[in-house]
Amino acid sequence: MGVVLEIRKLTKRFGGLTAVLDLDLRVNESEILGLIGPNGAGKTTVFSMISGFQRPTSGQILFDGQDLVGKPAFAIASLGIARLFQHSVLFGNIPVLENVIVGFHRNRTSGLLSSFFARKKARLQEEEFKAQALEILEFVGLAGLKNELPINLPHGHQRLLSLAITLATKPRLLLLDEPVTGMNPKELKEMVRIIRLIRDRGITIMLVEHHMRVVMDICDRVTVLNYGVKIAEGTPQDVCRDPEVCAAYLGKGTFGVA
């Protein structure tokens, strides 16, 4: 199995504060890797650096062998890394279907000139994208809401829509930042099911999550961060029994029983 993402000695300092220190990480193809740790451990910062929204102080991030450090966010997205933000970031004032279609941006083949000179081609692609977008919406279960505005949707649906948009980019690596936070049990089950299906389609997933049950349930491997430093790695069961991990979580968060 190939290594999709390799992180070497990744470090991020904000002035005097070290958010991430010398992180080594590997994500294998088609696996679901969980990234957990108490609040403030640096997990979202790691995602930011991978996706290009923040620049590491030092270290390398290799995606299929290519170093991502220094590349702008849109370029990284174009390479096939998609990110689900912690707070649902959506295109609030356009319909749900449109939101998903925007996601096809990197996969479009008709450019500006087509709208003038190759109208038919452009129109065909429009319809193609519309169909594909609907497919994705069906996959996440939002097909019925395709004309709604995201600002009118409840939280759970917004999360699903965010997920749908990331799927539209046809990513190779999907970064999910707390996908189930704020969801009720029913929505949660649904999200977990969908994530599994995504993995089954061959997409590699990195998951940041606080909900331990979910982590244990779907992650193949788990990496634990505390104060920016990796303190444990392995299968969910191994990690859960690691005394250092328990110490880190003591008194914080929901460390569910296996």
Add this chain to the structure above:
Amino acid sequence: MSRRWKLWAATAFFLIVAALPQLVRSPYYVHLMILIMMNSVLAMTFVMLLRAGLLNMSMAAFWGIGAYTSAMLTLKGGLSFWWSLPASVTISAVIALVVGAILVRNSGLGFIIPSLIFAFIVPLVFGTFRVFGGHVGLIRVPAPDSIPLPGGSALMFGSEASYYYLLLAFAVIVVVVLLALYRSWVGRAWRAMGLSNDLAQSVGINLFRYRLLGFVIVSAMAALMGVFFAHYSTNIQPGSYGPFKAIYIQMYAILGGIGSPVIGPIIGAGILTVIPEALRVVKNFEPMVTGALIVLILIFLPQGITGFLDGRSARQTSAYLFGLLRGHQREKAYSLRGDRQALEGEGKLGESDDVESEAG
């Protein structure tokens, strides 16, 4: 139904607009309509860039750059209008490319303010250096050469109406390009950027490239209007191309409603061009009335006029207006009042609040 209906409406509108100079014979009114058309186009392009997330204050500057370039090329360079036109627009576009490359690196206020400064500098440059005519500007900018027609006669540019149709041709081109852009992937990317920078980047949209593209296009269109204006009014002064105009362009857009890409700007430009003229009778009060009108529209019609007309029931409207006057909007805001009186007052207001929020 939408598509069909819109096409018919647009055609009808176009026919009416094209027929206007024949129906309204007075050159003064045609002059007004020319101004309205030009300002509408400026406003439309402003809105396009605004929807991409850029509040461009340098449009008036490029309007001026287009005007001055063409004036210089024809007056001092001896070029005919028909050569100067593409040349000036191209030159302006190149300038926009350079300036834009520097400006659009930032977004939000980091773009707005430098563009405002650019808006200050350009007319200042034109006004300071004698080669551009200094304070006084340039006069006797030549009219466009007549276009020879098959059959011996020619299209002359002397009457108001002739300029009207020239501008109409330009305006149509601009609108067609605008609408095509909106419908293309470029328009989609712009809209995405305007709604969320982060998410747009996450799906692979190159913010810099699309912003620059928008900036150059918009500036070139403004320059096109400038070229027309220079040859239409035959004299140009630096003062008309300054930050004042830049703000007026924004006003055309906002008053008309930025939700609408074409009609809103036309309405906004129409009102702000006509009212000052119409009120010339009351010359003493005119700016005051215009100013008051601006403020009133801003307060009572927050989405501009098109936003307002976009399906509001009478009941909703009046409830909204009353709410405004009573200031209930700000009560809902994050200002806490510690004293009891205020809380009691708040309670009373809270009741009627529900009624209001139900209605609008």
Add this chain to the structure above:
Amino acid sequence: MGRTLVQLFIDGLSMGLVYVLMSSGFNLVIAVPNIIFIAFGEFYMLGAFVVWYVQVPAGLSYFIAVPAAVIITAILGGLSYLLVFRPLQFRRNQFLTNIIAGVGLMLILGQAALMMFGTEARGVPSLVSKVCEVLGVRISLEKVVVILLSVVVLAALHFVLRRTRTGRAMRAVSFRPDVAALQGVNADRMFLVAMILGCALAGFAGAVMAPIFGVDLGMAENGFLVMLVVMLGGIGSMPGAILGGLVFGMTLSYGQYFIGSGESQILFFAVILAILLFKPGGILGKNIEEIGHV
């Protein structure tokens, strides 16, 4: 009539301080209620007009004229907030609408001034019309008075902002209105106070400058220049206002003499533009992302 460097310095200092006063006022209105107040220049002009009106037709002394100017501009500033800017709060395009509302106000106030005072420039008798000689250089005492008054007012402003409850409340609101609200600060009232104070500063600046430069309608254009000065020194930053104002005053003074008015302005703007491209908030500005999301 050669002007020596010292004279230019005094000119620059007095002009600069006036711009500092105005920039401080402008900054106050930007930082607290987050309004880019386009009509600000009108208050400067009005201050000068009031001074003229009080002294010339009414024949009262300068010492009544200046406070009158300050009071009237303060009142007008407060009204502007209550009638125009407060109803416009919490809109989606608030930043932009504030700008445009400022234009509306500018038209209204400008025209009102025109109607009341007519178009000619007027002179105002000065408080101290002496010119004294210091170290062989002729210095207009007038300008020294301006300098002193400005410094006093600025010091007072500093005191108010740092030491009084209201001042601190305003600063709290300028940083985080929501947090300030949690502390019992009525943001709305602070906006009003900031606006009143800001406009009063403009009025004072106009009043103080009236004896030196006369009074005419063109004065309102200084409002635009103030905007640029503020952007240079840093939006929302008081030290920045001082820096920007002084630099501008000096540039104008020396620039006008050595290079020429138009060119020095262009140079100034070009420099500001260059600086802003690297430091978008101005030299000492606060994080501009906090202000004005269109």
